[in-house]
Amino acid sequence: xxxxxxxxxxxxxxxxxxxxxxxxxxxxxxxxxxxxxxxxxxxxxxxxxxxxxxxxxxxxxxxxxxxxxxxxxxxxxxxxxxxxxxxxxxxxxxxxxxxxxxxxxxxxxxxxxxxxxxxxxxxxxxxxxxxxxxxxxxxxxxxxxxxxxxxxxxxxxxxxxxxxxxxxxxxxxxxxxxxxxxxxxxxxxxxxxxxxxxxxxxxxxxxxxxxxxxxxxxxxxxxxxxxxxxxxxxxxxxxxxxxxxxxxxxxxxxxxxxxxxxxxxxxxxxxxxxxxxxxxxxxxxxxxxxxxxxxxxxxxxxxxxxxxxxxxxxxxxxxxxxxxxxxxxxxxxxxxxxxxxxxxxxxxxxxxxxxxxxxxxxxxxxxxxxxxx
Numbered sequence: 001x002x003x004x005x006x007x008x009x010x011x012x013x014x015x016x017x018x019x020x021x022x023x024x025x026x027x028x029x030x031x032x033x034x035x036x037x038x039x040x041x042x043x044x045x046x047x048x049x050x051x052x053x054x055x056x057x058x059x060x061x062x063x064x065x066x067x068x069x070x071x072x073x074x075x076x077x078x079x080x081x082x083x084x085x086x087x088x089x090x091x092x093x094x095x096x097x098x099x100x101x102x103x104x105x106x107x108x109x110x111x112x113x114x115x116x117x118x119x120x121x122x123x124x125x126x127x128x129x130x131x132x133x134x135x136x137x138x139x140x141x142x143x144x145x146x147x148x149x150x151x152x153x154x155x156x157x158x159x160x161x162x163x164x165x166x167x168x169x170x171x172x173x174x175x176x177x178x179x180x181x182x183x184x185x186x187x188x189x190x191x192x193x194x195x196x197x198x199x200x201x202x203x204x205x206x207x208x209x210x211x212x213x214x215x216x217x218x219x220x221x222x223x224x225x226x227x228x229x230x231x232x233x234x235x236x237x238x239x240x241x242x243x244x245x246x247x248x249x250x251x252x253x254x255x256x257x258x259x260x261x262x263x264x265x266x267x268x269x270x271x272x273x274x275x276x277x278x279x280x281x282x283x284x285x286x287x288x289x290x291x292x293x294x295x296x297x298x299x300x301x302x303x304x305x306x307x308x309x310x311x312x313x314x315x316x317x318x319x320x321x322x323x324x325x326x327x328x329x330x331x332x333x334x335x336x337x338x339x340x341x342x343x344x345x346x347x348x349x350x351x352x353x354x355x356x357x358x359x360x361x362x363x364x365x366x367x368x369x370x371x372x373x
Contacts, residue, residue, distance in 0.1 A: 015073035015137030016338040016355075018052070020060040022346065024339040029073065029133070032141040034086030041098065041142050042083040044156035046075040046135035047329065047354045048345045049164050050190060054282065056130075057342050065118075068130050075355070076102035076128050078135025079150060079159030089144050097150040099159035099315075100135065101167075101308050102128045104146050115307030117146075135160075136338060138357055148311050153319045157326030157354055161195070162315060164305065165352070166325045168279060169195040169254075170314045171306035173203065176252050176275040176299075180204035185241060185250040187211040187266045188257030188280055189221055191352045194328050196254045196279075197226040202321040209241055209250065211257070211265060216349050224327070233261065241269040249274065256280045267292050267300060277301040328352045 017025050034040045052074060055062035062068055079099040082092050092098060104126045105117030112120050128134040133141065150159040169192055178184055184205045186196045189212035197208055210227040212218050221227045231240045242249050249271035255263045258280030267287060270276050276298060278285075287293065293300060306314075318325065330351035333341040338355055345353040 013138050014335060015133065016075070016335065017071055018056045018068065018074045018342075019070070020056065020058070020068075022058050022343070024342050026336065026338065027071070029137065031139050032133075034084055034089075034141060036086055036088040037144050038086045039082050039089060039092055039142050039144055039147065040084040041078070041080045041100070041140050041147075043078050043080040043135050043138055043140055043357050044359065045079050045160040045354050045356050047077040047157070047160040047163075047165070047352055048075075048341060049077055050192065050345075051281065052076070052129070053342070053346045057346060062130070065125070065127065066130065072129070072131065073133035073135075073137045073140070074129045075134035075136035076130060077160050077163040077165065078128070078140060079156045079163060080135070080140075080357075081359075083139065085144075092144055092147055092149075097152070097156070097159070098147040099150050099163045100128060100140075100142055101146045101148060101311055102134075102164055103305070104128065104132065104143050107145060115309045116305075117308065118305040136335065136355055138335070146308075148308065148315060151315055151319050154315065155324065155326050157329055157332075157356070158318070158324050159315075160354060161325035161328060161352060162311065162318070165192050166195045166199070167306040167311045167314060168192065168303070169199055171310055172196070172254060172277040172279045172301070172303040173199055174310065175301045175303055176254070176277045178203045178205055178252055180206055182251040183207040183209065183245050185209045185211070185253040185266060185269055187253070187255045187262040188259070189214070189217045189227075190256060190348070191328055192279060193254075193256035194221055194226060194351065195325065196256060197221060198323060198325070198328070201226060202317075202323055205252075207245070209244055211237060211241075211262065214348055217351075220330070220351055233265070237265050238268045241265075245271070251275070253277070254279060258282045260284050260286050264292075267298065270296075270298055272296040273298070275299045275301065277303050279303055329354050332356045
């Protein structure tokens with residue numbers, strides 16, 4: 001794709017869908033017109049989430065909140081520039097840069113009023129890229145309430161990485177609290193685990209220990225200086241982690257592995273009175289509650305995505321800390337090569353993977369008048 005014109009024909013555009021057989025289909029769609037309280041976002045970057053691979057790409061296994069509607073434009077980690085606004089839009093204007101909180105909730109249930117549309121209880125709840133069109137297309141229709149302003153100091157790829165992954169990790173870290181007093185264990189060093197290491201480092205964690213078996217990812221976090229010690233999964237992993245912490249275990253643990261064994265390691269390698277948060281989705285957890293948790297006075301949290309207000313807080317902190325989430329992107333592709341992007345992400349031989357769109361506007365939409373930033 002040389003420029004955005006190749007993905008937009010007249011008032012139509014091409015977008016990617018996931019049929020559920022480890023392939024990507026590029027189909028033609030009408031460019032939507034924003035209604036009341038809505039904006040048309042010109043997508044600049046859209047990253048691929050592990051949940052896309054787990055629940056949609058290989059097979060449509062998701063149910064309920066993770067149920068994918070066939071033919072929906074995929075991509076729930078988009079970031080871009082407002083191209084056009086509908087009536088009733090209060091804050092965002094054409095040219096503004098924004099990332100998208102990827103759940104559009106009802107706005108009036110208890111969880112939505114708390115800012116956690118991810119847990120919206122309404123039957124009208126929709127996730128971008130799952131039940132309504134997402135970011136794997138040059139344009140996407142968004143409700144203004146789902147947009148988070150992207151600071152000028154952050155890139156579009158930074159913003160896309162925040163839309164789900166970094167936002168999810170930040171929420172989890174805030175639940176357990178991380179400071180310079182803590183040794184932190186991160187189990188599973190995929191893109192979410194890498195994000196956890198990056199944020200914990202910024203928050204001053206005294207020692208960072210990662211558990212991972214993928215050699216590509218081990219080398220990546222070591223080369224980036226994100227981890228102090230690597231422990232490979234084994235029957236002795238807990239003992240190794242305790243040995244690295246004076247025999248005590250870590251103060252804080254974050255499981256991003258979504259595996260039973262990984263979760264067990266996170267809980268058992270945490271010291272007395274420590275805190276653990278489970279982030280990785282799926283599978284099960286087998287523990288003995290008394291020795292593993294209760295007798296050691298440990299607290300275990302579950303954490304699912306984040307809130308809109310927490311995401312706003314995160315982008316402010318990223319600027320303050322000088323962190324660029326897009327640094328975890330190892331590969332990027334144009335829309336026409338989205339099949340390669342998803343296949344690479346599914347292979348695990350990468351960091352974060354992005355589909356990117358150039359900023360040249362389509363001549364058919366000259367009236368949109370995007371600002372250059």
